[in-house]
Amino acid sequence: MTAFSAQFGPLELFPEEDMTKGAIEVYHVANVSLEGEQLDEDDPRVVYQRNNGRWHTDSSYRYIPSLASIMYGIEVLPHNAEGGETGFSNMLLAYERLPKEMKAKLMHLHQVHSYGEIRRLEPSIPPMSDHERNALPPVTHPVIRVHSDRDYQRSLYFTSNTSLEIGGLTHEEGKELHGWLVDYVSNPDFCYFHRWRQNDLVMWDNRVLLHRAMEYDLTKYRRVLRRTTVAGDVPVMGPYWPEALAVTSRA
């Protein structure tokens, strides 16, 4: 899987020590330990994944977030089981359909993306180690992302699984804006929900899609997926960057 993934670019390594990792480039997305034992639903490894039930984009807590994720289905739910899909929402379309006043409101905003702040959303996740804290300080990214490889098209870029803080807003205002955005991007017009079959390989572009893990009965079913992450190569460009402002045709 790493050899296949590396054809698309260098892979991210995981300095995170939360025990969800399989190998250093492979993320173990499962309610089953690496030794094959089904985990309790309160196990931090499972809680960490429950947090990924919130709309997010992978590795947004890095200064240069990832380009793409590649996920492979090893053990999947039976076809008649409820839930367990991976949902995707199209942020290019979501931006395009935003009300004009919301585009103006978001224009200059940045969100705080923080691996450490995940603990505020899921307090039972163990504290970060010094190594993790040094490797992954909080970062901010523009809420509107501009894509130089797409003729400077814009997309929404935010996450609900690392923090709810928006620069320039109070925590309460940030939470309220997040709530609005989460409802907005859940519009079925923007979404696709993938139901996993064994040996499915799903690849997605983290720059322009949000995704989330839909709930399933963790006590009844086992599931094992593995993920690799192709590293990004540019920081997130905001609409007020000189390069973006030079292109006046997009709004």
Ligand SMILES: [Fe+2]
């Ligand atoms: Fe994810």
